[in-house]
Amino acid sequence: MNAVVLPGVAVPRVRGESLWRKAARKFARDRLGMVALAVVLVYLVAAIGVWLGWWAMGWPDLTGTKWEPVSRGHWFGTNIIGQDIFDRAIFSTATAFEVGLIVALVATALGAIIGGFAGFFAGSWIDDVLVWLMGVLDAIPFYLFVAAVAYALTDNPWAMHVAMIATFWVGTGRLIRGEVIKLRGMEYVEAAHSIGVPEVVIIFRHILPNTSHILLVQASVMFVSAIKAEVILSFLGLGIKDGMSWGLMIDESTKEVLAGFYNNFLAASLLMFGLVMAFNAVADALQDALDPRKVG
Amino acid sequence: MEILQYSLRKLLAGLPLIVGVTLVSFALMVYFGPDQTYLLLGKNPTPEQILEVRQQLGYDQPFLQRYLGFLREIVTLDFGDASTGEPVTTLLAKTIPVSLILILPGFILGHVVGLLLALAAAYWRGRWLDKLIMAVAVTGMSVSFLIVIIGFQIVFSSSDGLDLFPVRGWNASSLGSYLTYVTVPTLATMFVALGYETRFYRSIIVEEMSRDHVRTARAFGLPESRIFFRNILKNCLIPIITRIMFSIPQVAIGGALLIESYFGIPGIGKATYEAIITGDQPVLKAVVSLTAILFVLVVVITDILYRAVDPRVTLK
């Protein structure tokens, strides 16, 4: 966590160890990171159970009366129309993973590809156009852009995902572009160029794999951003269309909170906070583990 | 004079960006945006009426022609009337000041307090205070804005909590009522920004602290506090300025949206959001052009500020 670059001391290296092996070793020693990873895995198990239909399938059913307190039958009580809050909160965990994973994976891939092309063709018009595109997307305020995309794709259940992906890739794109410009001058890339390897192959086979540590950290950051954005978009009515999510639960709870019933709000907020917090910690630990400059 | 010339050149260089922002916004918000035909005509319109309204709104024209019309109206500042019948300029004049005084206190406090916490964390880095501040920052980053708003409302405004401030609404007619209405939104904005700002500022300060010239200053006996507050801080100004300047357009136009919708405050964010939902073209035109111009202005002003704090930057 507290990284210091030592003056004039050669960083000790275990012979022939790859960046990833070393990172895994460092990560394993990061106690906070490991605890956070365990928490994320617990959430993941909850989500997998939902996907396999093992539990929380009764989330839309009216199994009780209005605002029942915590009981053996309803672990978190029931909501305003008598649905089980625990089932809804667990089902929402799966939704959060779906949103987070889809957005993080697609946006990272898009950022890598566009950033890779921009960086490789830096100085040509291809790069100019791509950089212009990134600038334009940066200039439009995020929530207005998302609202516009959501309405342009009216009633499409993927509108929210598309909107997030369309803006989230920009940050990764810029990072990868910078990294590729740096890598482009490396000897092995020039060597590949000189023996006539096609440019597309150079980008995808030789350059992008060397940015994978950046991509992993970016994906973990975007996972968190997507889950947080979902809550706000669902509240604005731009989010999840069918199904259940923490955002919809919080939206639902705003009326209940005014009446002094907090179960719905607390269940969704605390579960979401736990996952986001744990994932933030994992992302931090990953970043530390993958930074080759850091010692100690 | 030099600065004026430079600014003009920069503005010119910003033209593609303005074109891009208006193009993307037009395509998303107007071309593919909601159809207003039925909203304007009410129930059971005749086919002739529909055709007429569609012609009026320009829905029958091709994309490029409509976009050029959109641009022309922006350039001539001819925004027309909002769907409420009110001139757009009046709407903006009414809503923008509300958003500004709503969001400004939280924005400023978020950056100032974030910077102060970051300074403390960086100065005592590795000690318990640093660890505490950074732990709180990560915790703050992990709470959703919406949860903060609702939570703060429960704590400060509900009968179960302190019950000190109004739950929602807006009244800035006097300083007293302004303060009662602005406090909870300000605290929420600040709380949400704080985690991110603190982490960001700490990381740039710590990076500056590891530079060779800091070691040089130390090697010549300059006191630690002077090195920290004078030498290091001046070197941090570029990222600090960048951070603050580029968050201005976001905050000024989009940032207030959630607060305004939740607290029922009539600001520009809420007005824009409603315009997007209803397809209110005149309002969208005005907001989009404002966004683009603000962004380019920010770029120009930021560059001029760079030159003021870093001698290596020249206005070429």
Added chain:
Amino acid sequence: MAPDPQAPVLRVRDLSVEFVTEEGVIRAVDRVSFDVQPNETLGLVGESGCGKTVTGLSILRLIPMPPGRIASGSIELNGQDLVPLPDGEIEDIRGRDISMIFQEPMTALNPVFTIGNQMTDVLCRHRDLTRRQARVVAAELLAKVNIPAPASRLGDYPHQLSGGMRQRVMIAMALSCNPQLLIADEPTTALDVTTQAQVLRQISELQAEFRMAVILVTHDLGVVAETCRRAVVMYCGSIVEAGEVAALFGQPRHPYTAGLLASIPRLRTERLAELPVIPGRVPDLLNLPTGCRFADRCPRVQERCRVERPPLAAAGAPGAAVACHYPL
């Protein structure tokens, strides 16, 4: 080392510096002892990572603490031990009694302050001058290091100067308070060859004029041969050989010193391919061998070398010492 009749300016005894890392404790400097006499230039030589820079930095306590720490030993300036000194007092000594200049003149100066500003900061810190007076002194100092039009240079920023000029500004700053000792950490490594020679000559001339001692930290044996009277050779955190440069280079006793000398390219050497290199690599500071640290690379290694670490012991010429069981 043999006792010297003259009182040394700096007396380092059993200095050990450690860094605490996640991987374990790295002992970057291991029980190093040496003296620096008034007016002399002492070379501190070794490959990168051998602990020479850390030694130089720890004299002024400039290593980051934590993770660094001075594990043991004393550093006496005119008989006063600097190690237990409170922070405020070591700050007074930095730049006044002991100055230090660094390898990278590009980054060692603060890019957003003028040369004059940075020089007057140092002058006002240690000498009772107004800023106006300090600027006059700063201009005089710049003139001393042969910077043309010194008064107008004070308003320049570091990026407006060449690398050699910047290093001279650093030297001028180091001379601000007429220090007794100058620690020069690879002062010429980042410069091109002609500038290197100029800067080195400058340091030698000013040393005579200001009557100060110099510790020249370098990996360049050629530089040591030209400028130093005595030198200390370090390997893996400890001193392997010390002595007068003439004797040290003419008749090295430690196989490592001999190897270093043999691997310098000379005009006499006919072909580069014949240039001998020291085989193997520097051991991992985390997993140091129990015996002699050079054992794995040594052509004269014996069984004893692998189990018993040779102490630094007086050998050969007066003032010379070597840490080897079987010296050449």
